[in-house]
Amino acid sequence: MEKLLHWSIANAQGDKEAIEKAGQPDPKLLQQLFGGGGPDDPTLMKEAIAVVRNPEAEMESKLIAMDNFEMLIENLDNANNIENLKLWTPLLETLSDPDEELRASVLSVIGTAAQNNLPTQNSFLKQEKGLSRLIKIAGCDSECLNVRCKALYALSNLVRNHPELADEFVKLNGLDIIAPILTDLNVKSKLKTRALSLLTAYLTAVQISEGLVSTLRKDNVLPSAISSLKLEDDIAILDRVLNFLSHLISAGVKFTEQETVELRNNIGRIKIFKDRLNEEDYSTVERAI
Structure with missing residues (x-):
């Protein structure tokens, strides 16, 4: 930078000897400072x-x-x-x-x-x-x-x-x-977390209706999400499942008797993690069953 300053002053004064002594500045530095048509x-x-x-x-x-x-x-x-x-x-x-x-x-x-x-x-x-x-x-x-x-x-x-x-x-x-x-019990938690994030993202773009819930049941999405509460200890996964279920509940979705029984059992199992889970989503699911 000091070399650039000396060069600039010498050019402004037209002092050829000073210009020669200062030498040419780094072209890259000039481009960074003043642009250069890159x-x-x-x-x-x-x-x-x-x-x-x-x-x-x-x-x-x-x-x-x-x-x-x-x-x-x-x-x-x-x-x-x-x-x-x-x-x-x-x-x-x-x-x-x-x-x-x-x-x-x-x-x-x-x-x-x-x-x-x-x-x-x-x-x-x-x-x-x-x-x-x-x-x-x-x-x-x-x-x-x-x-x-x-x-x-x-x-x-x-x-x-x-x-x-x-x-x-x-x-x-x-x-x-x-x-x-x-x-899949052999799938890494990171992949499951991403899949649940995709599921939540999908819900932001659709109207949650009985028809949609029927599709989620048919494609085994809802049953597998509920089962995750029984199979998983990963807090990130449990949180995302509860968030997904909370979205459905908030939209007025009613669970079947079988789903309610399984949810009740699974919520009981993950109660030990309650302090580490999203309180609002946990409470929403717990109240619904």
């Missing part, structure tokens, strides 16, 4: 995806490019520009890449871009087989944990408060992926 965000976004889709690029370079891309699309304007720049197609094509870390990175980008962002949610809805790809990945037993978690994260942010995407999610049998995750 690439704009859309260009940087396109360049990042070009690296990701380059078959000759090293995987480390691709992952760095995806990290940079995600930082850029944390800006809503950049996220909404994904469609204008025609970048949805190469992003979705990268979900077929054999490298699981790269696939996870793409899913993280989708989730981040869609978070509380209606224009990006709308643009993703237009992508042919985009939602179905994410559902397939999230429900695939042979897929690695991190990729499945990121797929559930992306799905949650896509359907949250978006009735059309939520409707499409159901049409594509998206609810079918939740029960198997909740009932």
Whole structure:
């Protein structure tokens, strides 16, 4: 910085000897301080995806490019520009890449871009087989944990408060992926937590009705959620199940006699965790049974 100051003063005075003595400042420093016509965000976004889709690029370079891309699309304007720049197609094509870390990175980008962002949610809805790809990945037993978690994260942010995407999610049998995750004793808690977050996000976009509850029963979502209260000791999972049930109760849903009996037994079992659970959700469920 001191060298830059001497150079600036010498240039202002036109002192050639002083300019020569000060030497040329670091061009990068000049660009940081004053700008320099560097690439704009859309260009940087396109360049990042070009690296990701380059078959000759090293995987480390691709992952760095995806990290940079995600930082850029944390800006809503950049996220909404994904469609204008025609970048949805190469992003979705990268979900077929054999490298699981790269696939996870793409899913993280989708989730981040869609978070509380209606224009990006709308643009993703237009992508042919985009939602179905994410559902397939999230429900695939042979897929690695991190990729499945990121797929559930992306799905949650896509359907949250978006009735059309939520409707499409159901049409594509998206609810079918939740029960198997909740009932599998070998599944990691992180994946179950993500599945329950998706379920809660879905409820924000739909009207809770008897028809919806019938669907939740048919797809084994409601029974598996109730069973989770018997099978789980993980506080995060129990909290999310109680929150899901509380949403239903607050909307006027009545449980069947069998569901009520099971809920009563399961609430009794998790009473030891009461002080660590959300008090309002716990009380709502307890009062309903």
